[in-house]
Amino acid sequence: MIASNQPSVIKVRVKRQDGPGQAAYWQHFDIPYEENLNIISVLQKIAAKPITRDGQRVAPIAWDCGCLEEVCGSCTMLINGRVRQSCSALIDRLLEDSPSGEVVLEPMSKFPVVRDLVVDRARIFQALKKVKAWVEVDGYFDMGPGPKQSRTQQEAAYPLSECMSCGCCLEACPQYAKVEVIREAGESEEAYRQRVEAANSVAFIGPHAINQAVLFNSNPTGQFKKAERLEALTEPGGIQVCGNAQNCVAVCPKHIPLTTSIAQAGRAVTVHAVKKFFE
Amino acid sequence: MTNELTFIQKHEFLLRRIHSLTGLVPVGLYMCVHLITNASILNGVEAFQNAVYAIHSLGNALVFVEWGAIFLPLLFHAIFGVYIAYSGQFNTSSYGTAKNWRYVAQRITGLIAFVFIVSHVAHMHGWFHVGFWEKLMHSLGLAQFRAYNAASTAAMAMQANIVWPILYAIGIAASVFHFANGVWTMGITWGVWISPAAQKRADRICAAIGVGILLIGFSALGGFMTLDAQKAEDIENRMYTESVNTGRVVPNAKKLTNPKLLEEQAGTAKP
Ligand code: HEM
Ligand code: SF4
Ligand code: SF4
Numbered sequence: 240m241i242a243s244n245q246p247s248v249i250k251v252r253v254k255r256q257d258g259p260g261q262a263a264y265w266q267h268f269d270i271p272y273e274e275n276l277n278i279i280s281v282l283q284k285i286a287a288k289p290i291t292r293d294g295q296r297v298a299p300i301a302w303d304c305g306c307l308e309e310v311c312g313s314c315t316m317l318i319n320g321r322v323r324q325s326c327s328a329l330i331d332r333l334l335e336d337s338p339s340g341e342v343v344l345e346p347m348s349k350f351p352v353v354r355d356l357v358v359d360r361a362r363i364f365q366a367l368k369k370v371k372a373w374v375e376v377d378g379y380f381d382m383g384p385g386p387k388q389s390r391t392q393q394e395a396a397y398p399l400s401e402c403m404s405c406g407c408c409l410e411a412c413p414q415y416a417k418v419e420v421i422r423e424a425g426e427s428e429e430a431y432r433q434r435v436e437a438a439n440s441v442a443f444i445g446p447h448a449i450n451q452a453v454l455f456n457s458n459p460t461g462q463f464k465k466a467e468r469l470e471a472l473t474e475p476g477g478i479q480v481c482g483n484a485q486n487c488v489a490v491c492p493k494h495i496p497l498t499t500s501i502a503q504a505g506r507a508v509t510v511h512a513v514k515k516f517f518e
Numbered sequence: 519m520t521n522e523l524t525f526i527q528k529h530e531f532l533l534r535r536i537h538s539l540t541g542l543v544p545v546g547l548y549m550c551v552h553l554i555t556n557a558s559i560l561n562g563v564e565a566f567q568n569a570v571y572a573i574h575s576l577g578n579a580l581v582f583v584e585w586g587a588i589f590l591p592l593l594f595h596a597i598f599g600v601y602i603a604y605s606g607q608f609n610t611s612s613y614g615t616a617k618n619w620r621y622v623a624q625r626i627t628g629l630i631a632f633v634f635i636v637s638h639v640a641h642m643h644g645w646f647h648v649g650f651w652e653k654l655m656h657s658l659g660l661a662q663f664r665a666y667n668a669a670s671t672a673a674m675a676m677q678a679n680i681v682w683p684i685l686y687a688i689g690i691a692a693s694v695f696h697f698a699n700g701v702w703t704m705g706i707t708w709g710v711w712i713s714p715a716a717q718k719r720a721d722r723i724c725a726a727i728g729v730g731i732l733l734i735g736f737s738a739l740g741g742f743m744t745l746d747a748q749k750a751e752d753i754e755n756r757m758y759t760e761s762v763n764t765g766r767v768v769p770n771a772k773k774l775t776n777p778k779l780l781e782e783q784a785g786t787a788k789p
């Protein structure tokens with residue numbers, strides 16, 4: 240794309256934070272324009288020359304990334320106010336859509352900030368543990384091959400399995416409130432983690448975990464844990480917290496039919512709860 | 519993990535399901551029946567008065583039905599609904615999809631419906647039928663409805679001040695949107711409509727139901743705004759005398775606009 244109205248610099252505004260629980264502040268950076276940059280390459284350029292627009296040398300920005308091809312989810316952040324993966328966010332596209340010509344980077348707002356754009360996503364994985372998002376195959380004995388799955392079942396399950404635990408759906412969900420536990424002076428890592436887990440355990444598990452519960456309940460081997468998963472979905476912070484805003488499905492980069500899974504789980508937990516009541 | 523759970527946290531699933539259910543039955547169902555009954559004013563004063571006679575034939579049991587089947591479930595739904603509304607965080611500025619706006623609207627219309635219903639019940643019914651409270655309500659221009667002068671008192675209450683019909687129009691619109699959209703979200707909550715295509719079909723049906731009930735509600739409102747209250751009262755008084763004579767209606771001065779006049783009438787009308 241050789242557009243004549245190419246800017247000479249890319250204006251970047253970054254929301255920074257030096258550590259957990261500290262105040263956030265903004266910094267501006269100007270990067271010489273190049274074609275085909277993504278947010279990660281912009282962050283690399285800033286890291287190579289961490290000098291703000293007013294010429295101040297600052298600490299390099301901290302951020303997370305892994306796969307660089309939108310499959311690990313670790314680079315998720317708010318880009319121009321919307322949650323998405325920074326590795327697949329192309330500067331040329333962003334500039335087309337942004338009238339101010341500025342790129343604004345912020346850490347996700349629903350998770351505690353570790354530093355700058357890095358957040359602590361432990362709650363995402365704690366929720367997956369809560370709904371036992373796995374099939375039980377480990378053991379001392381050879382259990383033989385698993386049961387056959389029909390083609391329709393495979394095709395229904397595959398899209399649900401594409402989740403990369405990125406947290407976009409959680410960031411956009413109006414029912415998913417941030418849980419942040421501030422470490423006390425002299426508190427051991429273990430004691431702190433315990434408090435974090437306790438706080439997370441009663442907060443909303445989120446659409447990604449509901450979807451994983453549906454996925455593994457549909458798996459012939461995963462079904463052994465079906466009742467436990469449904470039970471987990473009705474615990475404090477379970478599926479009942481969902482308010483049907485359907486933002487999750489609108490922002491999921493993997494286009495996972497999250498609200499279909501939510502409705503399926505809604506039906507399953509109703510049947511489960513009624514059965515339990517009369518059993 | 520040692521967690522002290524609050525009562526709401528411990529029973530969150532059950533409470534949310536009861537909240538969802540009460541939105542449909544009895545509260546939502548009652549609203550539909552109520553608006554349809556009110557719209558019978560379009561068939562004339564007699565039709566509406568007869569409908570009210572039927573409701574008041576419950577006699578002393580009416581107060582239990584009102585509180586047990588309507589007010590208490592409504593108050594539970596409304597108060598827990600306010601709690602739910604405040605526990606969410608609106609974010610339409612970043613994610614401005616239609617569904618997200620409806621999520622916001624569901625909460626705002628719920629709050630409007632709450633304010634409307636509290637004032638509407640005070641305006642017409644008065645909440646409690648005990649002496650000193652009734653006097654207080656009457657002195658405030660509230661508790662205006664008289665079951666044996668149903669259409670005329672409703673019309674006069676509505677025509678007393680332009681503020682009332684405006685409040686009613688907003689309140690009815692908010693309640694109906696809240697109900698129609700609520701039935702749709704309820705279908706997802708309980709897993710009645712699952713696939714995106716089914717959710718879309720259900721959405722159209724809920725919208726059609728909403729438009730239908732809104733028209734019924736607004737025609738009832740229009741009916742009372744334009745009713746000739748004096749003519750209506752004459753018809754009601756004639757019906758009352760007849761109905762008392764045939765034993766259809768239990769005489770009750772508190773359900774009349776002008777009990778003295780009718781006592782006299784009843785005295786002279788006796789054969
Ligand atoms: C009076 C004040 C009211 C308030 C504050 C209120 C609040 C709410 C809220 C916040 C929800 C969303 C619950 C959720 O999705 O998790 C809701 C749902 C609902 N409300 Fe209300 N409401 C009120 C009155 C009414 C009335 C008058 C009706 C009936 C006409 C009604 C019918 C419903 C229905 C059917 C739902 C759907 C439940 C679901 O999604 O599972 N509500 N209400
Ligand atoms: S469901 Fe989608 S948005 Fe949510 S964590 Fe998984 S991939 Fe990300
Ligand atoms: S549908 Fe439920 S889980 Fe998805 S964004 Fe809305 S409230 Fe959150």
Ligand code: FES
Pocket residue numbers: 303304305306307308309310311312313314315324325326327
């Ligand atoms: S780096 Fe893995 S998704 Fe962006």
